[in-house]
Amino acid sequence: QAQLVESGGGLVQPGRSLRLSCEASGFTFSSYAMHWVRQAPGKGLEWVAFISYDGSRTKYADSVKGRFSISRDRSKNVYLQMSSLRAEDTALYYCVRNRDSKGFDYWGQGTLVTVSS
Amino acid sequence: DIQMTQSPSTLSASVGDRVTITCRASQSINKWLAWYQQKPGKAPELLIYMASNLESGVPSRFSGSGSGTEFTLTISSLQPEDFATYYCQQYGGFYSFGQGTKLEIK
Numbered sequence: 001q002a003q004l005v006e007s008g009g010g011l012v013q014p015g016r017s018l019r020l021s022c023e024a025s026g027f028t029f030s031s032y033a034m035h036w037v038r039q040a041p042g043k044g045l046e047w048v049a050f051i052s053y054d055g056s057r058t059k060y061a062d063s064v065k066g067r068f069s070i071s072r073d074r075s076k077n078v079y080l081q082m083s084s085l086r087a088e089d090t091a092l093y094y095c096v097r098n099r100d101s102k103g104f105d106y107w108g109q110g111t112l113v114t115v116s117s
Numbered sequence: 118d119i120q121m122t123q124s125p126s127t128l129s130a131s132v133g134d135r136v137t138i139t140c141r142a143s144q145s146i147n148k149w150l151a152w153y154q155q156k157p158g159k160a161p162e163l164l165i166y167m168a169s170n171l172e173s174g175v176p177s178r179f180s181g182s183g184s185g186t187e188f189t190l191t192i193s194s195l196q197p198e199d200f201a202t203y204y205c206q207q208y209g210g211f212y213s214f215g216q217g218t219k220l221e222i223k
Contacts, residue, residue, distance in 0.1 A: 044216050
């Protein structure tokens, strides 16, 4: 059974940086593209970033482009480096597996990021 | 960017009802559309992919249809566990979600 466990969230001041981590297990990590999706408190889902199965391609939402960076290692981890954080980045951040053309089939439970002074 | 618009935003229904949620894309996405269910305090779960394909383990009362810019999610006979928020998502060009439809008990 695939499992994704996020960590690294917390309270951070505006303008500072934070790195989120996601540890994958139960599947061949190197075969799947991965994403980060966020959800502000009481709001809907917002796609944030994508990384291909081999790490060669990345894509970002306009709202985070130039501030966030997604990466992965060869074994089981995907990361989201967040810089120049703003209050509107406050959200629960989900790590998500992308099963080719079949949508986002596994989601972690999320890690909460709160940007506030 | 492709914008996704769901309607209605809120839907009140009773157990046993047949309900339909609509999702419109701002440009054609062929069939690159998924539907997710989210319950309070939980991560979303995949229901439908490629517009009409039922994810493994999802009850057959859920169905999806459409292509191009117009899509629907139908629940044929609502069960108590179906009251949740539903999101459509396009993956035909980057990725984006609809704003969500909250399905409430009437």
